Amino acid sequence: MIANAPQTLTVKNLRREYGPVVALDGVSLAVEPGTLHCLVGPNGSGKTTLFRILLGLTQPTGGVISRPEATVGVGFQRPSWYPDLTVAENLHVFGRLMDVPADGWQEYVVDVLGLDRVRHRRAGALSGGYAKKLDLALALLKRPRFLLLDEPLADLDDVSESQFLDFLASYAGAGNAVFVSTHRIADFATVLDRVTVLDHGRVVFDETSEELTTDDRSMTEMYTELVGPTDAKSP
Amino acid sequence: MRLRPLLRKELVWSKRNLAALIVLLVVVPAVFAGASVAFQTVVPTDMPVAVVGAGENVSDADLSVVEGAVTFFSDPVRYESTEHALEDLRRESVYAVIEIPSGVAAQSDGRLEFVLHVDGSLVPFRETSKAITSIANARLSAALPVDVRVTRTVLEPTHTLPEFLMPLLLFGVITLFAFTYVPYNLAAERTALDRIRTESSLEALAVSKLLFFTALMSIPVGIFWVVARQFEYSLAVLTPGAIAALFVSFLLMSIVAMTIMFLSRFSTTGRFLNVLVLFGLFALGGLIYPVGFFSPLRRAIARLVPVHYGMIVVRSAMLKDLPLSLFTDWLVGLVIVTVLAGAGLELSIIAYRRWIS
Numbered sequence: 179m180i181a182n183a184p185q186t187l188t189v190k191n192l193r194r195e196y197g198p199v200v201a202l203d204g205v206s207l208a209v210e211p212g213t214l215h216c217l218v219g220p221n222g223s224g225k226t227t228l229f230r231i232l233l234g235l236t237q238p239t240g241g242v243i244s245r246p247e248a249t250v251g252v253g254f255q256r257p258s259w260y261p262d263l264t265v266a267e268n269l270h271v272f273g274r275l276m277d278v279p280a281d282g283w284q285e286y287v288v289d290v291l292g293l294d295r296v297r298h299r300r301a302g303a304l305s306g307g308y309a310k311k312l313d314l315a316l317a318l319l320k321r322p323r324f325l326l327l328d329e330p331l332a333d334l335d336d337v338s339e340s341q342f343l344d345f346l347a348s349y350a351g352a353g354n355a356v357f358v359s360t361h362r363i364a365d366f367a368t369v370l371d372r373v374t375v376l377d378h379g380r381v382v383f384d385e386t387s388e389e390l391t392t393d394d395r396s397m398t399e400m401y402t403e404l405v406g407p408t409d410a411k412s413p
Numbered sequence: 414m415r416l417r418p419l420l421r422k423e424l425v426w427s428k429r430n431l432a433a434l435i436v437l438l439v440v441v442p443a444v445f446a447g448a449s450v451a452f453q454t455v456v457p458t459d460m461p462v463a464v465v466g467a468g469e470n471v472s473d474a475d476l477s478v479v480e481g482a483v484t485f486f487s488d489p490v491r492y493e494s495t496e497h498a499l500e501d502l503r504r505e506s507v508y509a510v511i512e513i514p515s516g517v518a519a520q521s522d523g524r525l526e527f528v529l530h531v532d533g534s535l536v537p538f539r540e541t542s543k544a545i546t547s548i549a550n551a552r553l554s555a556a557l558p559v560d561v562r563v564t565r566t567v568l569e570p571t572h573t574l575p576e577f578l579m580p581l582l583l584f585g586v587i588t589l590f591a592f593t594y595v596p597y598n599l600a601a602e603r604t605a606l607d608r609i610r611t612e613s614s615l616e617a618l619a620v621s622k623l624l625f626f627t628a629l630m631s632i633p634v635g636i637f638w639v640v641a642r643q644f645e646y647s648l649a650v651l652t653p654g655a656i657a658a659l660f661v662s663f664l665l666m667s668i669v670a671m672t673i674m675f676l677s678r679f680s681t682t683g684r685f686l687n688v689l690v691l692f693g694l695f696a697l698g699g700l701i702y703p704v705g706f707f708s709p710l711r712r713a714i715a716r717l718v719p720v721h722y723g724m725i726v727v728r729s730a731m732l733k734d735l736p737l738s739l740f741t742d743w744l745v746g747l748v749i750v751t752v753l754a755g756a757g758l759e760l761s762i763i764a765y766r767r768w769i770s
Contacts, residue, residue, distance in 0.1 A: 230770070233611055234610075234611070235607065235610055235611070235769075235770065236770040237770055250611075252607075252608070252611050254607050254608070256604070256607075257604070258604055258605055258606070258607040258608035259604065259605055259608065260602055260604075260605045261601065261602070261604055261605075262601060262602075272608065272612065275612050275613055276612055316608060
């Protein structure tokens with residue numbers, strides 16, 4: 179069931195089953211404008227299923243989704259673009275598909291992500307880091323009010339990771355909603371506004387940053403306590 | 414050399430790709446071996462031949478006598494009018510028309526004149542039809558107590574073998590493109606499908622590809638037109654009937670190829686299946702050689718294949734420059750099948766979305 183909601187991306191009591199396997203079991207959360215919201219959980223916790231349901235790529239078997247009446251940009255776990263086109267051609271094709279205005283924003287995104295030097299390289303021949311950056315650029319192309327990113331830091335080098343985190347923080351600070359799915363909470367510890375921890379398809383923690391300690395280590399410890407040590411990454 | 418681990422890896426890999434290997438090692442050989450049954454004779458012995466009375470005085474008994482005599486080398490089909498029989502000759506539904514004079518059954522002396530009409534544009538049949546005229550003469554002479562003369566008349570412009578080959582080569586080019594490049598192109602862009610789904614739709618993607626690739630077919634058509642002019646072939650490459658049949662046939666084949674890819678989730682098996690369909694069309698679809706020359710089984714199979722009719726329209730329109738109205742029913746049928754195939758493609762896209770969700 180999908181209801182209309184103008185400002186906030188909300189899911190209530192979301193459920194998804196794959197045969198006997200319950201991937202999501204009564205998940206509820208709200209993504210609000212002006213926040214950098216992290217969805218954290220170990221591998222197989224249901225993050226990607228929830229992410230794909232939010233995008234409409236997977237249908238839930240139960241629950242309610244309220245999608246905002248706003249532009250949505252998407253960054254995928256596995257980069258999604260045309261491998262036989264160059265970086266510039268991908269930006270052009272998807273820019274046209276999204277009706278992106280020629281106002282300099284695209285150039286800004288290319289600059290922020292350091293894509294200029296590979297602009298004329300075939301996307302399929304890019305390194306893992308640049309492949310991810312192209313996907314992130316496509317997510318940002320229409321300057322979305324809601325930016326949904328699945329594992330956005332995967333394959334990025336340390337410098338790029340730091341720059342991109344700063345960018346995400348400022349992007350959320352400008353009144354946009356940034357919803358990030360990740361299994362590495364420590365990477366986002368200093369910039370997140372809200373964290374939701376998912377484990378075995380259930381929300382086991384959902385708090386704002388004010389309610390959390392700002393200490394990375396404590397956050398990692400908290401996460402480890404919630405889900406066990408398997409996927410917790412030390413800062 | 415340590416071969417055993419690598420051989421074991423091949424075994425494991427083969428288990429992972431069992432479907433593709435079954436297609437290549439079981440289905441393809443079975444189809445190829447099975448297709449051999451369709452090639453039964455070198456010289457046609459049961460091609461459809463129209464038997465029609467030359468006038469109103471020709472009786473059922475007259476027609477029956479002739480039908481019995483020509484069964485030796487053909488599968489006679491009785492027609493009510495010469496006009497209708499000649500129309501079907503032009504549409505390759507029959508490969509010759511025998512006009513019967515009156516009095517065949519009753520006449521006991523004198524001479525009977527039969528006329529055997531053949532289509533001059535059907536180059537492979539031109540020489541064969543001379544032999545068949547002689548055989549018809551001999552069989553009818555043996556069967557009737559009168560002096561028999563069978564006269565052969567050639568309808569439509571005659572063509573050279575290269576001219577005859579041009580339409581089928583062009584059709585071969587678009588068939589090859591539909592079942593090899595189209596699936597390759599779709600599979601190569603698999604990584605972009607998630608983003609396409611969020612920013613547009615798989616349906617829009619499929620339609621844009623179909624429109625683009627169909628438009629691309631203008632290029633081989635243009636090349637064949639240039640070559641035909643260069644060699645001064647008597648060939649109407651750009652005639653509306655040929656263009657319409659060619660483009661609709663390509664659209665249909667591309668839709669089928671895309672449907673296979675969506676149903677196979679862009680797997681290697683899907684590409685092999687498309688190649689199999691390609692071979693199947695060439696072997697059994699009557700795209701290369703007029704099907705009347707082959708076994709009844711193969712003829713029956715070919716006549717179940719919609720693009721078989723597209724090929725006949727292309728060949729007829731290019732070689733004979735016949736009016737489009739002669740093939741309206743086939744073209745409409747081809748369009749209807751294409752629309753139905755489009756519905757099938759939509760169902761395959763829906764199934765694909767369900768699978769990956």
